[in-house]
Amino acid sequence: MALDIGVLGYRFMGKAHSNAMARLPMFFPDAPEIEREVLVGRDEEALSSAADQLGFSRTMTDWKEAIEEVDVFYNLGPNFVHAEPSIAALEAGIPVFCEKPLAPTLEEAKEMTDAYREAGVPAGCAFNYRFVPAIRYAKELIDSGELGEIYHVRGRYLQDWLVDPDAPWSWRNDEEMAGSGALGDLGAHTIDLARFLVGEAVGEISEISGQLRTFTEERPTGDGETREVTVDDAYLATAEFEGSAIGSFEASRNANGHKNDHTIEIEGSKGSLKFSLERLNELEYLKKDSRGYETILVTDPEDPYIDHWWPPGHVIGWEHTFVHENYEFLSAVASGGEFEPSFEDGIATQRVLSAIEESDANGERVSL
Numbered sequence: 431m432a433l434d435i436g437v438l439g440y441r442f443m444g445k446a447h448s449n450a451m452a453r454l455p456m457f458f459p460d461a462p463e464i465e466r467e468v469l470v471g472r473d474e475e476a477l478s479s480a481a482d483q484l485g486f487s488r489t490m491t492d493w494k495e496a497i498e499e500v501d502v503f504y505n506l507g508p509n510f511v512h513a514e515p516s517i518a519a520l521e522a523g524i525p526v527f528c529e530k531p532l533a534p535t536l537e538e539a540k541e542m543t544d545a546y547r548e549a550g551v552p553a554g555c556a557f558n559y560r561f562v563p564a565i566r567y568a569k570e571l572i573d574s575g576e577l578g579e580i581y582h583v584r585g586r587y588l589q590d591w592l593v594d595p596d597a598p599w600s601w602r603n604d605e606e607m608a609g610s611g612a613l614g615d616l617g618a619h620t621i622d623l624a625r626f627l628v629g630e631a632v633g634e635i636s637e638i639s640g641q642l643r644t645f646t647e648e649r650p651t652g653d654g655e656t657r658e659v660t661v662d663d664a665y666l667a668t669a670e671f672e673g674s675a676i677g678s679f680e681a682s683r684n685a686n687g688h689k690n691d692h693t694i695e696i697e698g699s700k701g702s703l704k705f706s707l708e709r710l711n712e713l714e715y716l717k718k719d720s721r722g723y724e725t726i727l728v729t730d731p732e733d734p735y736i737d738h739w740w741p742p743g744h745v746i747g748w749e750h751t752f753v754h755e756n757y758e759f760l761s762a763v764a765s766g767g768e769f770e771p772s773f774e775d776g777i778a779t780q781r782v783l784s785a786i787e788e789s790d791a792n793g794e795r796v797s798l
């Protein structure tokens with residue numbers, strides 16, 4: 431019996447996840463059978479053409495109605511829409527897959543996580559970069575002790591789509607709707623990846639200090655007016671982990687020349703790693719005493735997920751990370767198993783985001 435999927439949101443993330451679902455039967459034949467059943471949105475005309483394009487059977491404008499008729503609910507709406515529908519679905523015993531960050535605020539993230547703990551069904555937070563084969567391979571190296579004691583974690587996520595002060599205002603520029611700017615939109619990914627990669631080795635972030643910066647205070651709304659920007663364009667943070675490691679994190683949407691430049695660098699007593707999303711098939715690895723980094727092309731059949739795709743060197747792309755995470759999430763739903771990153775991971779990252787905001791506000795280091 432196929433799982434009927436309901437999806438709220440049909441723009442960027444709606445397309446990324448719908449494409450991922452459509453790929454599963456061909457590339458992950460052991461994935462549960464699913465139907466892209468209901469697409470939920472407010473604008474009936476746009477919704478109808480999106481449903482045709484994304485392969486959904488029908489549309490609804492009321493998420494409450496959709497939740498009653500589906501087996502799984504994807505919340506791919508803007509941050510300010512994450513809490514209420516996800517909580518309602520979980521209270522109805524419906525598994526939820528929610529885009530990151532979990533919520534605009536820590537309070538809402540707590541309510542969502544409480545609903546998850548009560549529901550006893552999978553609730554995933556779509557940190558898709560955990561599903562890059564090179565990142566999975568990096569985690570294997572770290573967890574097997576190849577890097578030795580972890581000293582530093584350095585993460586940055588740089589884009590430049592807001593460097594133009596005339597780039598239009600959107601919900602992502604509003605504190606009420608988004609919660610934060612580059613911090614929650616991009617920093618959430620980096621904090622989650624740091625937790626995924628070194629969490630077993632050095633524990634959680636225990637202390638953090640940070641600062642936020644807004645470069646463009648208002649942006650055009652397309653009708654000759656402007657609207658205030660109430661979130662950060664960039665953030666910087668330094669952190670201590672429960673173990674001895676330290677970390678530095680930053681993100682900006684004003685980083686001229688950087689398009690989707692998410693990089694992680696980790697150095698330990700026995701080796702170092704470097705990853706860049708703009709070269710996502712590669713992992714740079716330095717073994718202690720070697721003279722330099724070697725660039726490993728992570729596209730061999732024994733590398734995570736690669737045997738589902740192509741022969742060595744036939745590189746994969748950004749969209750494949752969504753196929754991997756959808757495969758894992760829907761398999762967990764069908765088997766009644768656990769999926770990570772869950773809402774527990776979502777709120778763990780939200781706590782760090784909130785601590786950085788607190789540190790920026792009071793100018794002090796914050797303990798978590």
Ligand code: SOE
Pocket residue numbers: 589615616690
């Ligand atoms: C921002 O532009 C954005 O779309 C993020 O919201 C996504 O999470 C990231 O994967 C790509 O960039």
